[in-house]
Amino acid sequence: MVESTATDAVLFRLALGLFISASIGLLAYWRRSLARSGVLGAIVTGTLIFGFGGWIAGLLLIAFFVSSSLLSHFKENNVRKQRAAEMFDKGSQRDLAQALANGGAAAGWAVLSWLAREQPATADALYAAMVGALAAVNADTWATELGVLSRSSPRLITQLHQRVAPGTSGGITALGTGAATSGAAFIGLCYVVFTVLYRAITGPADAPDASSHFLAVIIAATIAGLAGSLFDSLLGATVQAMYYSKRRDKETEKRFERDGTPNRLIRGWPWLNNDWVNFLASLFGAAVAAGIWIIATGNR
Template sequence: MLDFIIGLACSFLIAFAAFKKSSLNKSGFIAATVLGTGIYYFGGLWFSIIMVSFFVSSSVLTKFKSSNKEALDNMNEKGGSRDYIQVFANGGIGLIFAFLHFVYNSPIFLLAYAVSFGVSTSDTWASEVGVLSKNKPISILNFKPIEKGMSGGISILGTIFAFLGSAFISIIFFIAYMVIYNNIQQGINYSLLCLFLGFLGSVIDSILGASIQAQYYCEDTKGFTEKRVYKNKTNKLVKGFSIVNNDVVNFSSNLISTLLALIIL
């Protein structure tokens, strides 16, 4: 019961601070509180540290040079304030593995948990910093230039930060692994795997974004967008599937990467 109360109190305070900073909207605030409480209750302190490391670092980068990203508002489906779907798309799989670790106390589930947040961190860092590149991104599928902010685009700057984001979580995971299991050789091996799969997850995210994620053409703005509706008008679907938005892509790339961790081990 004490773990639940601590988890609830800490998650509420962190989520409320994020809400006040507009990093979360109301539904995102509630979802983050629920997610954080569950992760602390099932996983404990180090599981929560990994999650908070993702969330805080990603929120900071979302706000970083936000004025330079305003031009992308008409292109992206959602703004900088995360809603409940975004919260669970990025953290829901992690909650499942925290529960599995609680039940089975296996280091494999700690690794899968870290990979989950490694993917989310890698993808978010790449997206938030990559759009600041001076050069246009290229499609990960055909290497042709595409507009900044469109899913499936990659750049040198974004790729570097995708790797750094995964490395960031991998380092925290290594510390957590040593505290919980105190096996340095296995900790190093698992950390390298976490680094690789976290970065791979961002690549998978880009591939899915470029191939099956919905992309629309807006007659009002005369441009491509991920928004299905603009000013109460339905935009024309020109690529992908209407049911596949950015949240679906994020969840899918996260799921694929964590399952790969289980298959490899």
């Protein structure tokens, strides 16, 4: 009977998650924040996170998506932002690969957390990993969208004495690092707010066990998110595929120009584009969050 009730609850949340994510995805497409394929990605990740992670997880995904979409359009006509955008592989309209890169890891951790629900300590650690994954992608998005507005030239994370052009993979600034920290903390704080509201509506008995350790969640999300963002920069400076555009005489993440002209690979692994970097960074953030959670709670 208990198993049947749990399954029914998930099926209801999956149906509701499908409706909510589809509605938000279509609205985002209308607002030019998502490409057509990006709507599909939003539906897949949103449905899984809502269904298996629950309301709090679903609201965290919405918090990430709304804040990152708003920042994508923030000062979009700024000269620094437009010049940096020329180096990026893709524009502000997220496609399927970007949606999965940003939300795929969190969706996976949500599913695993639900499957481990009969082992509370393991389920809580996996849930913390999900929060860490969202904190990492949110931190990286905030760092990218705000960091390019810095008046100071970025420094390469592997050689801090070396200044690089805004938008260069692996480049970091004080503004971008501060934005990453804020973006990660934002997810942690949202978790606390959403959990308090959830408990007020449903009662403590229905709230996730992890919600009783608010300080641990905020600390884990902030550290994990910042770590994920810096790991993203480290990959960008070392092994991410980077190309040289002869037409524009500059380094770029773009494998091809808009007219299909191929650019020359100058460093990195050909398969490791920005989407893979974002996904790996979210996994790194998830691992850090889970580790901090286990240490902070004694894995009780």
